[in-house]
Amino acid sequence: MITVLSGGVGAARLLRALRRHDNGVDLSAVVNVGDDLTMHGLSICPDLDTIMYTLAGANNDDLGWGLAGETWRAMQRLGELGGENWFALGDLDLATHLYRSQRLALGATKTDVTHELSTAFGLDITLLPVSDDPIATEFDTELGTLSFQEYFVRHHHDVVVTAVRFRGASAARLSEQSRDALENSDRIIIAPSNPLISIDPILKVPGVASILARRRDDVIAVSPLVGGVALKGPTERLMRELGHDANALGVARFYQGLIGTMIIDVVDADHADAVAATGCDVRITTTVMAEDDHAMALADAVRS
């Protein structure tokens, strides 16, 4: 059994590679909920949905987010009505949020709803929101305080960030299912997601970091920075702005004490000694999953 601490796209690709690599392995993902938002009355969980759509093979490769074959009738009309449509919700995607919102209103937990949706999408991995309690990632920026999606989507993560907060995290309860997955899996993998805004809100839920510290020999992190560059999103820029080295070494230091092994890309081989000096084993492989055989190589490295 493998459990993956997960953000969105990078985690989804790693999970897909792990599933392809070994059809029989029992896979769970403990997923960030700090990006979750309520908009237009709808409860939206971007990381959970990104993973779900990707693993169902229903993701939109052209856009890099959302569903394949999507249409935008509701959003277009919402714009015509003068509504806020900077956070684009496709007609098919809306169904996910309608389903979730209705079930939550009837008293289901986010964990329940995630299980129901995952089943409907035919997933054979267990998706677990790290907590059923609300956690909201917030950014102090040159434009003032922004919610995650205001920062990420509305402002295209193109503003200077001075601090990141995870509102609600310290009071959030680690879900039983997530605790079980973290306690009982043979291996815990930290996906190549943004350490500061995708993984840290998971680590900040009381219980998670202590389980990792105790089990650190079984914890493997995959660096999301390759040659100092993130494949997607603002990881590199945020690492710099918040005082970290924007490379594999900075990532290793961020996870120091929580991981037994760090996987870095071949192009970062010259960082290997410095990473090892933070107190973990280092494995060097290709970490870019754009091509299937590379993704398999990463899955190999993670499993070995």
Next chain:
Amino acid sequence: MITVLSGGVGAARLLRALRRHDNGVDLSAVVNVGDDLTMHGLSICPDLDTIMYTLAGANNDDLGWGLAGETWRAMQRLGELGGENWFALGDLDLATHLYRSQRLALGATKTDVTHELSTAFGLDITLLPVSDDPIATEFDTELGTLSFQEYFVRHHHDVVVTAVRFRGASAARLSEQSRDALENSDRIIIAPSNPLISIDPILKVPGVASILARRRDDVIAVSPLVGGVALKGPTERLMRELGHDANALGVARFYQGLIGTMIIDVVDADHADAVAATGCDVRITTTVMAEDDHAMALADAVRS
């Protein structure tokens, strides 16, 4: 200035006829909100939307509800996900509810949102929810207590009703705008909507019935029953089940003391004396608005 107490379809057709009849008249509608519901996290106001869509010329004549040119991508997917889709929300229609829900969440009132949406749809009449406070019409039935839409849509109003309640109505505040419209219009018209479930929840908001009683000489009701039959919906059946005569006389008795004039259809001319005996003037005309010239005749009768 004319103010119309309004349910959905029948009121929308009367308002459209009044607008066509006199392009210059200042028209307001004080609209029932007892059918309003929250579903999938969305705030939905069926009567307000029916009137808005109809007056914008955007209504779906084939269905008899909703928007012309509608598509159903979100609903179809919601059904595939195992979600509740008995209350069909088209992709374009969803935009209205997304807009409203977001604005309400930001602190706007239903009155504010109705004004914004009416403007976006290009309406030249003033649509006013009777109250910004929640009112929920409920039915005691052979299947237990049902919400309005469970009764009307889910069970196709094909269940025996023993009582109707308007939860919240007695504590609801008549909106200032609705009060102004009722106090200051030259004429108040009760639309040919269902007296028991479309008009009564308006009358039950404190202040409305007393204004009508005081101004009864200026109040005209249009009977929704023609030859004892409703053009649409369960008016006839509900009148019977709840102990009223299911004809123009039953309607006149229901509005007794609140109206100065009752308009009945030519086919109900034999009821004229009995209706007059309830204490109101009677006008006889065609009340069926399916054809434009008939609608004009009704508008004439209402205005004269």
